[in-house]
Amino acid sequence: MTPIHIPKTALTPLVIFEPGEYILKLEGRMIPEDVDAAFLPINQWIEDYLKEDNPLHILFRLYYYNTSSFKRIYNLCKKLNTHFNQGKKLSVRWEYEEGDESSKLDAEELLEGVVYPYQIVAVTG
Numbered sequence: 001m002t003p004i005h006i007p008k009t010a011l012t013p014l015v016i017f018e019p020g021e022y023i024l025k026l027e028g029r030m031i032p033e034d035v036d037a038a039f040l041p042i043n044q045w046i047e048d049y050l051k052e053d054n055p056l057h058i059l060f061r062l063y064y065y066n067t068s069s070f071k072r073i074y075n076l077c078k079k080l081n082t083h084f085n086q087g088k089k090l091s092v093r094w095e096y097e098e099g100d101e102s103s104k105l106d107a108e109e110l111l112e113g114v115v116y117p118y119q120i121v122a123v124t125g
Contacts, residue, residue, distance in 0.1 A: 004045045027061035030069040039072045055089035077110050084116040092118040
């Protein structure tokens with residue numbers, strides 16, 4: 001399993017894979033100037049990782065994101081359907097700050113119609 005570690009910045013989240021738990025975490029703000037460049041290593045890592053027969057759990061803790069990032073996250077969530085339908089073991093957990101109904105609604109929209117297991121969970125700050 002190849003690790004991934006992209007440090008958090010003011011505009012991009014921490015992206016880290018915890019091999020023992022099979023968890024890919026994206027945590028922080030997602031408002032990069034070049035959204036394609038920000039998502040490229042994440043998408044490539046997921047594609048490469050899913051070539052192996054290991055489970056993958058993706059944990060989203062994105063507390064602020066722009067429209068362009070939302071679109072890329074949406075595309076990623078839909079792409080994961082393809083992998084799940086090919087027999088890959090994966091799931092998603094979307095955590096939002098308790099009381100942030102906008103983030104909850106976004107998560108529901110992002111995950112609407114997906115076939116893999118997911119959770120949308122309120123957490124306290």
